Amino acid sequence: MMTFKHTVQEYDGELRKIREQLLFMGAKVEEMIAGGLKALLERDSELAHRVMELDSEVNKLELDIDELCLRVLARRQPVASDLRAVTTVMKMVTDLERIGDLGVNICERVMELNMVPPLKPYMDLPHMAEIAQGMVRSALDAFVNRDVEQAKQVIEKDQTLDSYYGQIFREMLTYMMEDVRNIYRATKIQSVSKYLERIGDHATNLAEMVVFMVKATDIRHKGRLGNAHAPRT
Amino acid sequence: MMTFKHTVQEYDGELRKIREQLLFMGAKVEEMIAGGLKALLERDSELAHRVMELDSEVNKLELDIDELCLRVLARRQPVASDLRAVTTVMKMVTDLERIGDLGVNICERVMELNMVPPLKPYMDLPHMAEIAQGMVRSALDAFVNRDVEQAKQVIEKDQTLDSYYGQIFREMLTYMMEDVRNIYRATKIQSVSKYLERIGDHATNLAEMVVFMVKATDIRHKGRLGNAHAPRT
Numbered sequence: 001m002m003t004f005k006h007t008v009q010e011y012d013g014e015l016r017k018i019r020e021q022l023l024f025m026g027a028k029v030e031e032m033i034a035g036g037l038k039a040l041l042e043r044d045s046e047l048a049h050r051v052m053e054l055d056s057e058v059n060k061l062e063l064d065i066d067e068l069c070l071r072v073l074a075r076r077q078p079v080a081s082d083l084r085a086v087t088t089v090m091k092m093v094t095d096l097e098r099i100g101d102l103g104v105n106i107c108e109r110v111m112e113l114n115m116v117p118p119l120k121p122y123m124d125l126p127h128m129a130e131i132a133q134g135m136v137r138s139a140l141d142a143f144v145n146r147d148v149e150q151a152k153q154v155i156e157k158d159q160t161l162d163s164y165y166g167q168i169f170r171e172m173l174t175y176m177m178e179d180v181r182n183i184y185r186a187t188k189i190q191s192v193s194k195y196l197e198r199i200g201d202h203a204t205n206l207a208e209m210v211v212f213m214v215k216a217t218d219i220r221h222k223g224r225l226g227n228a229h230a231p232r233t
Numbered sequence: 234m235m236t237f238k239h240t241v242q243e244y245d246g247e248l249r250k251i252r253e254q255l256l257f258m259g260a261k262v263e264e265m266i267a268g269g270l271k272a273l274l275e276r277d278s279e280l281a282h283r284v285m286e287l288d289s290e291v292n293k294l295e296l297d298i299d300e301l302c303l304r305v306l307a308r309r310q311p312v313a314s315d316l317r318a319v320t321t322v323m324k325m326v327t328d329l330e331r332i333g334d335l336g337v338n339i340c341e342r343v344m345e346l347n348m349v350p351p352l353k354p355y356m357d358l359p360h361m362a363e364i365a366q367g368m369v370r371s372a373l374d375a376f377v378n379r380d381v382e383q384a385k386q387v388i389e390k391d392q393t394l395d396s397y398y399g400q401i402f403r404e405m406l407t408y409m410m411e412d413v414r415n416i417y418r419a420t421k422i423q424s425v426s427k428y429l430e431r432i433g434d435h436a437t438n439l440a441e442m443v444v445f446m447v448k449a450t451d452i453r454h455k456g457r458l459g460n461a462h463a464p465r466t
Contacts, residue, residue: 090320091323
């Protein structure tokens with residue numbers, strides 16, 4: 001009996017550790033998004049450089065969390081909701097790692113933009129970044145609380161991000177048409193906004209995984225095969 | 234003894250089924266890439282439309298394969314290399330599904346491009362598509378054969394795709410600068426080439442998963458934390 005209790009406690013501890021590491025990884029990529037945008041607004045290439053260095057920590061967290069999950073699958077042989085939770089985490093870290101990559105891409109463009117005079121005040125990009133960052137956090141909260149409603153709100157938010165992207169994309173096209181010398185900077189700004197839009201896509205994927213984890217059967221025949229999972233531009 | 238043998242046969246059958254479905258899913262997304270490009274070259278919007286319809290099959294395959302994997306994890310409680318193979322498949326289908334989404338995105342741009350006179354002959358895009366498609370197939374072959382060398386070749390190929398993308402991107406910028414009326418089409422062509430480049434990224438992810446699956450410990454301290462996993466633009 002002692003041994004059984006001991007084992008259950010160990011198992012719980014392992015699941016808790018996985019959850020904690022996942023949230024830690026989420027906080028890191030959030031930091032990358034926020035830092036990248038701060039570096040843009042304050043034209044601080046030094047900060048952009050420091051943010052880029054966080055990427056190797058994020059990469060390492062992906063590997064560590066994967067290992068933790070594999071160990072639990074092999075040793076504890078979880079079933080039902082624990083099994084789904086662990087395999088969901090293994091999928092989620094892939095998306096988080098790619099959000100980290102996009103954070104690096106943002107910083108690359110920021111460093112290029114910081115070398116030339118600003119094209120215009122970056123009004124919408126900080127909003128986009130806030131939304132994207134909030135989506136990542138909410139998706140992870142929804143995972144921890146198994147909260148389908150919160151996850152669905154993340155999925156809905158993605159439209160706002162898509163609209164911002166469309167708006168910035170078109171605005172930058174007009175700058176390009178106005179003056180050939182704007183093309184270089186306008187293209188970079190389009191890229192930053194595209195990266196933020198893709199971060200939103202990854203957050204949406206995270207949220208969809210949560211919905212799917214919580215109510216596996218429901219979504220099989222709606223969400224992902226219906227409009228909710230329409231491919232993204 | 235009979236029961237044990239029976240169970241082993243069932244288990245083998247389940248693993249085979251997972252592998253077959255994965256390859257089937259891979260063939261579908263290959264078909265989407267090839268079809269999308271054919272629709273571009275032959276200005277066949279009807280074909281583009283048919284290719285887009287394949288996406289729901291791809292989405293369904295992702296769910297089906299996930300279910301098969303979860304069932305094997307719950308019932309057979311695989312360990313060691315089988316465990317890694319099954320969890321790897323669960324990650325791979327996510328990338329394959331997104332390649333399908335990018336196939337749809339290609340078709341969307343193709344339909345827009347087919348509405349206006351061609352900007353120039355699409356020389357490099359078909360090459361890019363062939364490379365991207367080949368990368369997807371090779372990554373899946375490498376998975377089936379647990380072939381690290383083949384997987385590494387896929388990862389190397391990605392540079393070729395990135396160079397093509399850079400080249401097309403810059404070429405299109407010069408078209409834009411030459412004449413404002415080129416901007417609309419040049420932007421669409423840049424997008425198609427970006428989608429192909431991202432398909433290459435997903436194929437690279439697939440290949441990295443294979444390498445990681447086969448030699449888990451080696452790559453932990455090299456590949457993914459080193460240059461091989463530098464974020465992509």
